[in-house]
Amino acid sequence: MIITVDGPAASGKGTLARRLARHYGLPHLDTGLLYRGVGYLLLERNRALDDATTAEAIAQSLDLTKLDADALRADRISEAASYVAAMPGVRAALLKMQQDFARQPGGAVLDGRDTGTVIAPEAEAKLFVTASPEERARRRHVELATRREPTEYCEVIADIRKRDERDSERSVAPLKPAPDAVLLDTTQLDIEAAFRAAIAIVEATRAGRARS
Ligand code: DC
Numbered sequence: 001m002i003i004t005v006d007g008p009a010a011s012g013k014g015t016l017a018r019r020l021a022r023h024y025g026l027p028h029l030d031t032g033l034l035y036r037g038v039g040y041l042l043l044e045r046n047r048a049l050d051d052a053t054t055a056e057a058i059a060q061s062l063d064l065t066k067l068d069a070d071a072l073r074a075d076r077i078s079e080a081a082s083y084v085a086a087m088p089g090v091r092a093a094l095l096k097m098q099q100d101f102a103r104q105p106g107g108a109v110l111d112g113r114d115t116g117t118v119i120a121p122e123a124e125a126k127l128f129v130t131a132s133p134e135e136r137a138r139r140r141h142v143e144l145a146t147r148r149e150p151t152e153y154c155e156v157i158a159d160i161r162k163r164d165e166r167d168s169e170r171s172v173a174p175l176k177p178a179p180d181a182v183l184l185d186t187t188q189l190d191i192e193a194a195f196r197a198a199i200a201i202v203e204a205t206r207a208g209r210a211r212s
Helices: 013-024 032-044 052-060 075-084 088-102 115-119 133-146 153-169 191-211
Strands: 002-006 028-030 108-112 125-130 182-185
Touching (some): 002 013, 002 115, 013 108, 013 125, 032 052, 032 075, 032 088, 052 088, 088 108, 088 115, 108 115, 125 191
Parallel strands (some): 002 125, 125 182
């Protein structure tokens, strides 16, 4: 079974995808880490964020196992990731690896922005996880404080809005729900309630497919 979990930054999709993967015994890929990896290496090489040629070359030889996932999740990498994610050459270079991951025997859980629309449109269950920008900023603010990267709330929400705009308005693979995705708004839900809702969505989708 392939399960895709898409949605904007700090919607809770990563946590839900990890928990769904554990629940169903499936491998999990956080596709955002790929774009973060490209952004990270671009910054490390002191390249401009709009250097698409270098970003594409980095994407073609990206090996996530050589990078520290925790360092990739740092706030300074978020903006770089959002820039390189808008580059068609970077997305094309990362496509096959994501598709191979999704199509491995037994299936997989993938989370990101386009996993249900572009990477695995054939997925059995698709979730589109959202929350209000204010709630997502509140969560990210808490997360940054926990990571010892204290930031003002007003900066976090401005950054969330900027990234939402860039992710939604880019010409290639913009952030949008797949037509057959089920929307899960986690604004009022804690992680346990969101997880129960996610399981219910996956089970209902499976039951619906079994009937048809
Ligand atoms: O989910 P995240 O914050 O780790 O994602 C980092 C950036 O990568 C974000 O700006 C959106 C982009 N991204 C994307 O365009 N497509 C994906 N499948 C995953 C992430």
